[in-house]
Amino acid sequence: MTTPLDVSGQAMEAQPEAVLQGTGGKAIEGRSLGQIAWTRLKRDKAAVAGAVVVVFLVLVAIFAERPFGGLIALFGDPPNIPNNDLIDPMTSAPTAAFGGISLEHPFGLEPVNGRDIFARILSGAQISLLVAFLATLVSVVIGALLGVLAGYFGGWIDTVISRLMDVFLAFPLLLFAIAIVGALPDQALGMKGNALRIAVIVFIIGFFSWPYIARIVRGQTLSLREREFVDAARSLGASNGYIIFREVFPNLVAPILVYSTLLIPTNIMFEASLSFLGVGVNEPQASWGGMLTRAVDYYQIAPHFMIVPGLAIFITVMAFNLLGDGLRDALDPRAR
């Protein structure tokens, strides 16, 4: 099929990872895990599609309102301005056909008050992604740290951290979150209103989902601890801190990356569920889940108001899942 000297494409797969210089006349570079993963990821069409959508959504959220009013100003009204003149006062539905979908209002109008759904979807995207990213960051920091400690030191440290994980996993998280957010005062910790709510939601989601990351990191650390390079570092007199952060941790980056990518869609769903149950951010700030709650009452007269935010959640979550699945397949040593 190809000559032995042709080192591109498929033939590369069959080559050993590194060939000593001079043996074949031509040097063949060894490939790092990152390079292998990148090649595999690029070949996975679904993962690439997911990544493209994720990048697109993040850009949309960043440029939704700035600069100069951003995408919202480009395509419609500000998110919180009612358009009562475009609403039929008898039915509360938009007067125009198809829920008022037009060039000025690409996703139509909200029933009753006629707010621009496009602007509200974009505004909701900011909340959704902000909460999901920050909460994931919180659980990754806690989970990676505790997981590596439990796996590396073992003994009573492992016992304490593992039991702690059991306790956290025994909490009915959704019930807890709605109870805490529902009981929040309007002002606390120097914050108020939605800023406080967002901070508390981020904290709850992050603080209760760290065991998922910790379990994986602990398992990986348990096996890494027994590897030769750790023994080598120890015999050279390296401290525990050096071994954990310079020897073990770089090997944990891949699983942490995979599982945090897969945690983001879970957190997006979680934020949307809280908003749907009425304990997310407060009106008039838009949120995808909150829009669906309002859609419950109007889906017979304004089905677009249910479909648009539902699809927004679906597409976002699906894109992150595709990317996460692809990353896992690309980085998982077992799949190779």
Next chain:
Amino acid sequence: MVAFIVRRVIAAVLMLAVVSAATFAIFFLIPRALGQTPEGMASRYVGRDATPEAIQGAVKRLHLDDPLIVQYGRFAKGIVAGEDYSLGPRKAECPAPCFGYSFNNNQPVWPTLLDRLPATMSLAAGAAILWLIAGVSIGIVSALRRGTALDRAAMTVALAGVSLPIYFTGLVSLSVFAYTLGIFPGGGTYTGISENPVAWFQALVLPWITLAFLYAALYARLTRAGMLETMGEDYIRTARAKGLKESTVVTKHALRATLTPILTIFGLDVGLLLGGAVLTESTFSIPGVGKLVIDAIRGNDLPVVLGVTMFAAFFIVLANLIVDILYAVVDPRVRLS
């Protein structure tokens, strides 16, 4: 074996104690830490324009000015041994397990919870049967036909299934099957099974399918991944090498190893759902435990929220315990550790 079970039961009881303390702390300590006073907490339960005297009365009646550890002691004692409450002029006896009285309608929490349990159980049981059968069989077929069009189609649908919010699926199915086509009754039509089994069944078909769709998608993915991993094991190659039929290899050797972890997750998921399928119940207006807690939160009814949370934690811990014990029965190695 007995020693193992005793050990696990003690661990489960300890776990419940920890969870109850943490739950209590979160409901009472965090508001305090955020600057809420006992009067402020009491005022939420006596109405917006109550007199200072009425608020003080509520503080006294609910013992909100006691140190938190004392309040927790009273709460824990109520669950274990029951407690006497003074509700205004009259005294009320609250037998164990006492979760106190609803602030909104003065009904004891525990009987209310039990009252709501059948609806939640009906929902969870029906959906669980559906998703276990559908999810596991789709997962197995997908794994055995890996890479075929069937596998790809099934896995695409499964990925979509885990990416769809359950209330969106619920709303769409209500809109299509209940309101447009009129095949099934709409939301809020739940009837108890003892009252009218036919109406009970009809009202639950859509919620069952909606809930089962999400979990079936999840289980299909899990089963497929587990099955593929098992089929790559050495002992499967050995089984094939000694000339066993492929069907025997799959059913006797591969399935057993694949299904054990799936059943573990199944037990935990059902336990979690018994504590209230909050999203499904509120989408379809099913009067279960989950609907109870949502209504309680909207009405600031702290004892009910606290009760449901403890109730749900109890089911999770119980499910964990049962799964652990079953695991030990199936796999003798577990008992040694």
